[in-house]
Amino acid sequence: MLLYYLAAIFKGLHPRVDDDFVDKLNYHYTSAIIFAFAIIVSAKQYVGYPIQCWVPAQFTDAWEQYTENYCWVENTYYLPLTSAFPLEYGDRRARQISYYQWVPFVLALEALCFYIPCIMWRGLLHWHSGINVQSLTQMACDARMMDADARAATVQTIAGHMEDALEIQREVTDVSGMCVQKRWANYVTLLYVFIKMLYLGNVVLQVFMLNSFLGTDNLFYGFHILRDLLNGREWEVSGNFPRVTMCDFEVRVLGNVHHHTVQCVLMINMFNEKIFLFLWFWYFMVAFVSAVSMFHWIIISFLPGQHMKFIRKYLRATDLATDRQSVKKFVHKFLGYDGVFCMRMISAHAGDILATELIVALWHNFNDRVRKIQFNSTESLNH
Template sequence: MLYDFLGVYGKVGQSSRNDDDVFDRYSHRWTVVLLTIFTIAISAKQFVGEPIECIPPPDFSGTHKTYVENFCWIHYTYSIEDNTALTRDFVRGANGSRKTPYYIWIPYILIVAALCTYLPAWLWHIIGHRATIDIPAMINQVAKTNLTNTEERKTMLLILAKHYEKAQRYTKSKVHITDNLLKQCMSACMFFAGGGVLTGIYFFTKILYLINAIAQFFLINYYLQIDYWSYGQKVLHGILTGRDWLENKVIFPRIVYCDFTIRSLGDNNLNYTVQCALPVNLYNERIFAFYWFWLIFLSIVTFYGILIWFGHMSYHGRRSFLKKHLRINLELELTDNNKHLFNGFVNRHLGGDGILFLRLIAKNTNPVVAGELVEIMWQRYVKPVDKIEVISSKENLVDADVYLNGRHNSKND
């Protein structure tokens, strides 16, 4: 079971996903890996090591000491200021003492944070890939192709272009009215990016990444009952001034107190208050300090990535992307004769989904492959299909669906 658990998280860090960009990977890959490492470290200290050490009453033996530590661990403890006298007024978390029941739940809080971070990637994988084009399947074919072999590369790109055209025809076909309305509304919201259901889902996924990064502050603030918004600032101030990270140890106290009662027959109950050390909080305060700075970095990077994609998918960004590749691969300069064709190619044939598809291919393979695919798609758009010059030998051509499903056999087999 442990091997399977580690195997799942091992796949998260691999670079086998070809349906996103580096900004998304900071969230669904590296943040999840980081939280997994934190969870394993804290769990090892809690379930294997000794997370709490208590000073038992003088008349307690060794087994009683174990009982006291187990009791204080599974029940809440409380902390007070170092310069405050411990009196009965502080017993059981009253009159200024602060309960600390959270530390036993920290591994589970980190697991929830990891699941929330991976949720947008899961939604993109489940919904996005089934909206119009299965981008990973198409990009994986590019990765499997011998790009140094001109014939094989051209054949593969022609198949991708034909598959894209077929996917677009299915998208435009009549389906349920409610389905059409939903897709039309989503496409209309992407008016700035050329429209498209796939584009809408992709931007929605990126916004979810940003919401998740900011919501993590609320999650930790709520469950730990601390002012996590200013936690990193206090840590940074302590480092810059040469003091301890958190001088008063209120957030993650290292010295706590625990109350318990030994019940005997009748009403003869003995109440005890013991002092305990929480070595696990040495890990907790550093983990959550580092994670505070990581969440700040993640929020900034994710927001910057959204702005970058706004620029990529803008009116100017879409046209300049295609013009650059057409100019390089076909030495095509737009004149009055072909401006009309170019506008139809950008707006009607490709739209937002087509540009998104080409840009993801460029980001996950290389710009040369994306440029050659743009060239083939342009040639198929400006010329009738039956007059297109065949780029590779006919005997090597296979059906697009057969190729993408991994059953690539030539006719001579």
């Protein structure tokens, strides 16, 4: 039953037309890569032999199996072969390696964390906005392949849906006791920018979590590992993802406690080294791209004049007679922040031609509404 619900959740999180490339890079491609790594490591740990230990000759097969199971469950510690063996227990404990047992679970958790902003975007968008950005964008994308008549009808339908949604957003009020508050006219825009911030914050947090999980405070840990590999400084010298470690365990025999120290091979660290080095650089790349995308949307959404510049670009592509004051009212009073946001989404996914046709249809609807208001005002004055 749990697997059924998980499958249903992830099926609903497949890429949609209202997600840009950076969104998909975070919740779709990055999560898929991490889940693939988690499966690879799990197969090696639970199907193969993740650890093998060099045991004394008097150990039977059962004793050898017990030793390897114990050393896998408990933490081993790294000690260079040229170093003196530490006599103090505290010195050995300080050298312990405690991450390798948890790699599949941590990778799965990290993959799930990349889905959180996507879940919030889709959940909060339908909860309070009243604008179905995904459906409008999908209709616009489908209209590209239609004939002229069907295309024109679809454009009018999209324009009607947008006009109704924006009108409801402006006029519908939320009543709570004696408090009456208008629904936010920029809710969708603010939500999308907030989700962009969550994507960036998540991947930055993942970098710090990765360093903490590997037991280092060095922010540029990945660069140092790569530099060591390029300079031929292997794990025997650097101690990064050691393949050979030591393990201490005690066995009670006839009331006497026998101490043993064995040398073990962590074959799983051959995979861990490559996986975490790749993820470390991948996270930095995703963080950079997410930061650029976030600042881009902040600028085009809230910098003064950007909305006017965007709409006028499409109106100028037509032969419509437009003056600046009319366009200003059309952008700020009719479309608003969320209307321009929807048009940006449609332009990015359905193309400039369809965006131009839709803006022209909305422009005509706006002018019809203005003429109707003026006519009603004139009639009222005459009476």
